[in-house]
Amino acid sequence: MAMRMAARLLPLCALLAALLAGAPARAQDQPLVAALSTQEVRISTAFTGEAIMVFGSTDQPIGPGGDEIIVVARGPTRPLVVRRKVKALLFWINGPSARFDQVPGFYAIAGTRPAWQLLPEAARQDNGLGLDALPLTSTGSRSPAFRAALLELEKASGLWLEDAAPVEIRGGRLFNVALPLPATVPTGDYRVEVLLIRSRRIAAREEMSFRVERVGTADQIADVAEDHAFFYGIACILLAALAGWLGSVLFRRD
Amino acid sequence: MQVYLPIAGISVDAMLLVGIGFLVGWLSGLFGVGGGFLLTPALILIGIPAPVAVASGANQTLGASVSGLMAQWRRGNVDAKMGAVLTAGGFVGSLAGVQLFALLRRVGQVDLAVSIFYVVVLGTVGALMVMESVRAILRRRGAKKKRLHEHFWMHGLPLKMRFRKSRLYISVIPPVLAGFGIGVLSAIMGVGGGFMLVPVMIYMLGMPTAVVIGTSLFQVTFVTANVTLLQAVQVGSVDIVLTMLLLLGGVIGAQFGAKMGTKLRGEETRALLGALVLSVALSLLWGLVRQPEALFAIGPAL
Numbered sequence: 001m002a003m004r005m006a007a008r009l010l011p012l013c014a015l016l017a018a019l020l021a022g023a024p025a026r027a028q029d030q031p032l033v034a035a036l037s038t039q040e041v042r043i044s045t046a047f048t049g050e051a052i053m054v055f056g057s058t059d060q061p062i063g064p065g066g067d068e069i070i071v072v073a074r075g076p077t078r079p080l081v082v083r084r085k086v087k088a089l090l091f092w093i094n095g096p097s098a099r100f101d102q103v104p105g106f107y108a109i110a111g112t113r114p115a116w117q118l119l120p121e122a123a124r125q126d127n128g129l130g131l132d133a134l135p136l137t138s139t140g141s142r143s144p145a146f147r148a149a150l151l152e153l154e155k156a157s158g159l160w161l162e163d164a165a166p167v168e169i170r171g172g173r174l175f176n177v178a179l180p181l182p183a184t185v186p187t188g189d190y191r192v193e194v195l196l197i198r199s200r201r202i203a204a205r206e207e208m209s210f211r212v213e214r215v216g217t218a219d220q221i222a223d224v225a226e227d228h229a230f231f232y233g234i235a236c237i238l239l240a241a242l243a244g245w246l247g248s249v250l251f252r253r254d
Numbered sequence: 255m256q257v258y259l260p261i262a263g264i265s266v267d268a269m270l271l272v273g274i275g276f277l278v279g280w281l282s283g284l285f286g287v288g289g290g291f292l293l294t295p296a297l298i299l300i301g302i303p304a305p306v307a308v309a310s311g312a313n314q315t316l317g318a319s320v321s322g323l324m325a326q327w328r329r330g331n332v333d334a335k336m337g338a339v340l341t342a343g344g345f346v347g348s349l350a351g352v353q354l355f356a357l358l359r360r361v362g363q364v365d366l367a368v369s370i371f372y373v374v375v376l377g378t379v380g381a382l383m384v385m386e387s388v389r390a391i392l393r394r395r396g397a398k399k400k401r402l403h404e405h406f407w408m409h410g411l412p413l414k415m416r417f418r419k420s421r422l423y424i425s426v427i428p429p430v431l432a433g434f435g436i437g438v439l440s441a442i443m444g445v446g447g448g449f450m451l452v453p454v455m456i457y458m459l460g461m462p463t464a465v466v467i468g469t470s471l472f473q474v475t476f477v478t479a480n481v482t483l484l485q486a487v488q489v490g491s492v493d494i495v496l497t498m499l500l501l502l503g504g505v506i507g508a509q510f511g512a513k514m515g516t517k518l519r520g521e522e523t524r525a526l527l528g529a530l531v532l533s534v535a536l537s538l539l540w541g542l543v544r545q546p547e548a549l550f551a552i553g554p555a556l
Contacts, residue, residue, distance in 0.1 A: 043258060044258065045257055045258050045260070045495065046256065046257065046258065047258040047265060048256045048258075048265050049265070078554070078555075079554070079555035080552050080553070080554065080555055081362065081552065081553050081554070081555045082550055082551070082552050083362055083550065083551050083552075083553065084549055084550050085546050085549050085550070085551070090542075090543055091366070091370075091542045091543060092542060092543075092544075092545070092546050093363065093366050094362050094363055094365075094366060094551070097362060099555050100555075101555075145550075146550070149549075149550030149552075150550075150552060152550075153548075153550065153551070153552050154552075183256075183258065183264060183265035184263060184264050184265075186263075214260065217260075218258050218260040218495075219260070221260040221261070221494060221495065222260040222261065225260070225261055225486065225490060225492070225494075226490065229486050229487045229490060230483070230486075230487055232486050232492070232494075233482055233483035233484075233485075233486030233487055233492065234483065235494070236313050236482050236483075236486060236492050236494050236497065237313075237316060237479045237482050237483060239494060239497075239498065240313050240314065240316045240317035240320070240482070240497055240498075240501060241316060241317060241320045241475075241479075243317045243498065243501040243502075243505065244316070244317035244318060244319070244320030244321035244324075244501065244505065245320055245321065245324060246505070247317075247321045247501075247505030247506070247508070247509075248320070248321040248322075248324040248325055249324075250505075251505075251506075251509040
């Protein structure tokens with residue numbers, strides 16, 4: 001694990017160094033430069049989660065009194081239903097529910113300081129910076145408790161992160177932050193936005209993207225199961241029967 | 255070693271799955287049942303979504319029962335004709351069961367339905383088994399000879415058929431109905447239903463004990479195959495990686511269980527199995543009755 005981490009960080013360090021060297025030259029025309037450690041996260045059968053590194057530099061010093069950085073990552077959206085358990089006679093059953101149509105499968109925000117300290121409330125809400133600023137509209141039960149529960153559950157699953165770790169500043173103008181993707185991370189296209197905050201205003205923004213993809217066996221299995229459900233079902237039957245038959249042959253006691 | 259389950263979409267410790275498979279296989283070898291009724295709740299307990307647990311449970315039960323069926327077939331303990339009649343009922347039952355399952359999933363009550371089915375079915379079967387075997391143990395010394403089988407209303411039904419291996423000449427209606435009922439339960443609970451089918455065959459149909467296990471395995475094999483296919487097509491929740499890991503442990507565990515099973519007496523085995531079935535039912539009942547830790551739950555919108 002440590003070896004893998006080190007191997008992954010090595011090219012990153014080289015990139016950072018190159019960026020640092022190139023920074024003064026580029027700084028004149030661009031106040032903010034940012035990049036991702038990878039454009040592609042591969043989910044194989046051995047996938048247990050991965051951290052994606054966001055890093056970059058600015059043309060003026062970052063830190064208290066100077067520029068500030070906010071990094072926000074959003075995953076593909078999907079519809080979700082939040083259900084509340086109610087007690088019916090003796091049992092706890094699923095009762096009222098609320099349906100949220102556009103729920104990001106992943107959302108992470110980090111900043112040199114929390115977003116609410118850096119931006120006026122209106123700007124923060126408009127840009128969807130922070131879990132409470134996510135544009136979640138629901139149908140069904142109107143109670144705000146459903147939205148609150150959705151936030152809690154997504155945070156508990158590690159798919160929604162708010163200021164889990166601050167954006168780190170190095171050498172005054174370099175910044176970097178690691179966004180951890182848990183093993184349950186959904187596949188699809190992710191958008192990463194890096195915002196440069198100068199005097200409580202968004203002075204510059206950089207948009208990047210990466211893809212989370214299933215690869216190898218895991219991908220093939222999921223694809224076949226989805227596209228050729230019938231043949232997949234037959235294959236499951238035959239494989240299980242074969243395994244059972246092999247067992248009876250191997251352990252035959254005659 | 256963590257492994258990513260492509261259909262469940264989560265990462266689980268592979269050794270944990272092999273271990274669960276081994277334990278369930280060991281118990282099923284010991285008691286001569288498929289063990290699906292232990293497997294599905296265990297999978298749900300470690301965080302596998304209920305639909306995947308049910309479908310993959312049925313798939314793994316298929317593998318486990320093929321293993322047992324081969325052994326019984328070699329010894330000539332399978333009444334294929336009776337098995338075919340039971341299976342015919344089972345096919346229709348599992349078809350109906352999967353429709354019901356898909357419907358429950360849409361209205362968001364799958365977990366509740368699976369739990370209630372488990373509590374009712376396991377509670378009833380477990381209580382009956384414990385009572386029956388305790389009575390048998392108490393009565394062992396002064397045992398009275400029982401008649402081969404008794405005649406009652408069931409034997410007045412039409413459509414009689416001769417089952418040579420079982421030495422029976424009975425109407426096909428009771429076995430078809432029994433097969434149907436177990437097919438429905440199989441689709442919803444992810445079990446083979448051997449633990450319910452065996453008492454039905456002995457007490458209701460009056461089949462000789464020697465062919466009961468083999469014939470029930472015959473029915474279980476085909477019905478779980480049908481459930482696997484239907485779940486794969488309709489719900490899309492069969493996880494082959496999960497199934498294979500469970501089978502790896504299960505096939506080995508079953509051999510150890512079977513070896514130990516030969517050392518136990520019939521009544522004691524049944525009493526133990528009954529107690530096990532009953533305790534699974536009670537723990538699931540507790541899960542339904544007690545105040546849930548989280549009042550809210552999220553699920554995919556269908």
